[in-house]
Amino acid sequence: MNAELHTLTGAYALHALSDDEREEFERHLGDCEACTQEVRELTATAARLGLAVSVTPPPEMKAAALRRISTVRQEPPVAPAPARPVAARFRGRRMARFALAACMAVTAGSAGVAVWQHQSADDAQQQARAAQQQSEQLAGVLAAPDAKATTGQLAGGASGTLVVAHSKNQAVFVASSMPKPPSGKVYQLWFNDAGTMRSAGLMDPSQTTEAVLLSGPVDKASGMGITVEPSGGSPAPTSAPLALMNFATA
Structure with a gap:
């Protein structure tokens, strides 16, 4: 199994993966209860951290952001290497996302090392879907006007x-x-x-x-x-x- 996928729990919990990455990671969740549990914990933590920033932005923020867009130089695109494996696609983001997941875990004080009991792939996928649905509803409540x-x-x-x-x-x-x-x-x-x-x-x-x-x-x-x-x-x-x-x- 691709070891790089284990580092994407934080990005998945924050909906920071592309569609292709999300599909591949969700297939991984079907075989990895450890990642399923970590996603559940990080999702709850992200919602809790959201309470600290759940304020209405000032009206002038949008105008300021639009002004700065015209003054910030965009980096040129980098052509990908041919036939690049999945592990390489994830490697560029690995350290930043791993650091994000680690910081979230420390903040919550609830993520740690555990002994995992094997479950069927279908059961794990159901848990992942249920956790994602609940996290979306939870985030919707916190973000409601x-x-x-x-x-x-x-x-x-x-x-x-x-x-x-x-x-x-x-x-x-x-x-x-x-x-x-x-x-x-x-x-x-x-x-x-x-x-x-x-x-x-x-x-x-x-x-x-x-x-x-x-x-x-x-x-x-x-x-x-x-x-x-x-x-x-x-x-x-x-x-x-x-x-x-x-x-x-x-």
Whole structure:
């Protein structure tokens, strides 16, 4: 298997590959669970980093960029060597993309070395497609013009940011430094519908930093809560909420 493909996880998570590169890398994901997991983690990290830059650019930025286009000299094209192998096509970008992936992993504090269990290629491809679809929805919420964020401190020194975009009827929760739940337990998220809690999905118990697209529509919910539930989740909360956060209104 082409070892160069293992260095493209960061670029894939940021949609920075060409169509041909993306197709080849997605075929690689079908055989590599390690890259599938790393893409999932880097995608969540990219969404979390997006919160730091999710501001509306000033109107004069476009005009300034157009002015600078006419003053920056474009480098001449370089003719590719004939019959250049796939590995060579990727080599020029390898170090920059590897550095990007490494920086993202350090920032998130969640990417590391793991022991991977073999899965079928079809299963891995399904996971990759599901992760990509979720990342696109998550990024859409964060980039929505009406996205509003609420940030607060949680128990155990953790912090959380709740982002809602009513135009998409969706919300995202980003947790940082979350303590791992007790063995056999999981953090479950809930929409707060006028005091009635509606399940909004589970957090990954192995992650301390995670961006989660809440399951289901926001509708008339005023915020969300977090409880500790048995592995697999519960149809209704079985414990007092660890935190309650309201959606920002302005």
